[in-house]
Amino acid sequence: MTDKPSEGSSISDEEWEKFVRDAERDGASAAPKEPSARARMVTERLRRQEARGELPAGWRTGPAWQETNGRSARRRKVWSVLGVLLAVAVAVIALKPSAALSWLPGGSGADPDTPSASPLEGETTRPSGAPADVAGQPTRKQPFAGSxxxxxxxxxxxxxxxxxxxxxxxxxxxxxxxxxxxxxxxxxxxxxxxxxxxxxxxxxxxxxxxxxxxxxxxxxxxxxxxxxxxxxxxxxxxxxxxxxxxxxxxxxxxxxxxxxxxxxxxxxxxxxxxxxxxxxxxxxxxxxxxxxxxxxxxxxxxxxxxxxxxxxxxxxxxxxxxxxxxxxxxxxxxxxxxxxxxxxxxxxxxxxxxxxxxxxxxxxxxxxxxxxxxxxxxxx
Incomplete structure (x- = not known):
């Protein structure tokens, strides 16, 4: 198989190359044009050659179309992953809004299993009084809660x-x-x-x-x-x-x-x-x-x-x-x-x-x- 016309074709190499250039130029143009008489003749020859099986498979699409289709497939895959992540995020927000809030910059929805209080500076002198009361009850996960x-x-x-x-x-x-x-x-x-x-x-x-x-x-x-x-x-x-x-x-x-x-x-x-x-x-x-x-x-x-x-x-x-x-x-x-x-x-x-x-x-x-x-x- 070859990308050029078969040996039995009446189309010369020069005509084939001109056809390809015309096709690329016409494809890039924003407005459709009326095909010339020569273009119609070439198109008719190509149609007859295709009917006789003398043209290579996939000659209508070519590498550029396949590459475009590949990029589209990759984009679809990316959006599929993003769709899954979005679905997970929606589920998390529904089940535990505090966790979702904690993802935001400055979010206040900290996990209650994680102590949020900042550590005190070291003691340098005798305190002036007792520390303030702290809410909470000790558990095995948070044994210092409420202290x-x-x-x-x-x-x-x-x-x-x-x-x-x-x-x-x-x-x-x-x-x-x-x-x-x-x-x-x-x-x-x-x-x-x-x-x-x-x-x-x-x-x-x-x-x-x-x-x-x-x-x-x-x-x-x-x-x-x-x-x-x-x-x-x-x-x-x-x-x-x-x-x-x-x-x-x-x-x-x-x-x-x-x-x-x-x-x-x-x-x-x-x-x-x-x-x-x-x-x-x-x-x-x-x-x-x-x-x-x-x-x-x-x-x-x-x-x-x-x-x-x-x-x-x-x-x-x-x-x-x-x-x-x-x-x-x-x-x-x-x-x-x-x-x-x-x-x-x-x-x-x-x-x-x-x-x-x-x-x-x-x-x-x-x-x-x-x-x-x-x-x-x-x-x-």
């Missing part, structure tokens, strides 16, 4: 160290190391996953200066045989794994760490670390109800010039550790925190002590701990 902690930072990253400077004759390098060890202690005592599930806080204990033997021995004795008077929960956050399940992997944390001159004429500095930890929990075994326990720790660490005072390198000396635990059955004396759920409140009334907001970090905490009365929480 100011929804906007708090998470885990160890929330414990930010201040810039170390020389204080009261104690070098900046020694202050920096003590700040780092203080953070390490807070993390080991309140964020270590094994400790939260009741394990012995070995790393936290190893950070304490062995020269403070009496204090360290008392902590170890409480861990071995806890009592109401010597309950390790006032120093280490621990839940009974047979009773409590931590919900999710996050613990929200807020607080600050500062350095000031210590007591005496010089050579001593004091680190004050004041942090609140919020733990979402449920009953072990897949309980649906989620509640929260809020633990606040205020730690004072003595940092000394080793030329003037005796201390162990790489350890910290705890001058004081005050605690407040919000949502705990209180005075169990078994070494664990026991969060209370709605069923527990129905079984026994709330304590009748002072009403306390566990999120109110404007209150002082010095001296709180084992002697504190069991109060009533305003929220969890």
């Amino acid at each position: 100011p902690a929804e906007r708090w930072a998470t885990g160890a990253d929330a414990i930010e160290l201040p810039k170390a400077k020389a204080v009261s004759g104690v070098s900046a390098a020694r202050i920096e190391n003590a700040l780092r060890l203080t953070k390490k202690f807070l993390v080991a005592a309140n964020l270590d996953r094994d400790v939260l599930y009741g394990a012995e806080p070995k790393e936290a204990l190893a950070l304490l200066d062995p020269l403070s033997k009496k204090y360290v021995d008392r902590l170890r004795a409480g861990l071995r045989r806890p009592t109401v008077e010597n309950d390790p929960k006032w120093n280490f956050t621990r839940f009974d794994p047979d009773e409590i399940e931590l919900v999710g992997t996050e613990v929200r944390v807020r607080g600050r760490m500062t350095v000031e001159p210590g007591e005496g004429k010089g050579g001593r500095a004091l680190i004050r670390a004041d942090y609140t930890f919020v733990y979402p929990v449920a009953k072990a075994g897949g309980g649906e109800e989620v509640t929260r326990t809020i633990v606040r720790r205020a730690v004072q660490v003595d940092v000394v010039d080793p030329v003037k005072y005796q201390a162990t390198e790489g350890r910290i000396w705890l001058l004081d550790l005050s605690s407040e635990i919000g949502n705990d059955a209180c005075r169990q004396g078994d070494g664990f925190i026991h969060p209370r759920f709605q069923a527990d409140l129905y079984a026994s009334p709330e304590p009748s002590g002072e009403v306390v907001d566990p999120y109110d970090r404007s209150r002082g905490l010095d001296g709180a701990g084992t002697d504190s009365e069991c109060g009533t929480l305003s929220r969890t």
Whole structure:
């Protein structure tokens, strides 16, 4: 087969090429023209050749028509896909308008399963009052819903160290190391996953200066045989794994760490670390109800010039550790925190002590701990 006339045709090559040029020119013209006598003659010859089967198949359409048809087919395919997408979009709008609104620039229809509150800046000074109430109830998907902690930072990253400077004759390098060890202690005592599930806080204990033997021995004795008077929960956050399940992997944390001159004429500095930890929990075994326990720790660490005072390198000396635990059955004396759920409140009334907001970090905490009365929480 060939695109030229067959050998038996009476049309010359020159006539064929002229016909093609005339056809292309006439096809591009906007207005139809009356065919010339020669064009009619050529057309008649082509008609007879087509009847005898002497012309190639598809000679009327040619490559240009096929290419145009290909582009049209592609356009149809594109519009088919767009039609499907449009149908999906209509279905989404009908079923969940909030999701459709969130696609728009500045749309306010955020998915309710996704917290929309922006995180708070780090705390640098004592707040002037308690944080505002937050609407919502905790669930397994949103364990911090309804809590100011929804906007708090998470885990160890929330414990930010201040810039170390020389204080009261104690070098900046020694202050920096003590700040780092203080953070390490807070993390080991309140964020270590094994400790939260009741394990012995070995790393936290190893950070304490062995020269403070009496204090360290008392902590170890409480861990071995806890009592109401010597309950390790006032120093280490621990839940009974047979009773409590931590919900999710996050613990929200807020607080600050500062350095000031210590007591005496010089050579001593004091680190004050004041942090609140919020733990979402449920009953072990897949309980649906989620509640929260809020633990606040205020730690004072003595940092000394080793030329003037005796201390162990790489350890910290705890001058004081005050605690407040919000949502705990209180005075169990078994070494664990026991969060209370709605069923527990129905079984026994709330304590009748002072009403306390566990999120109110404007209150002082010095001296709180084992002697504190069991109060009533305003929220969890």
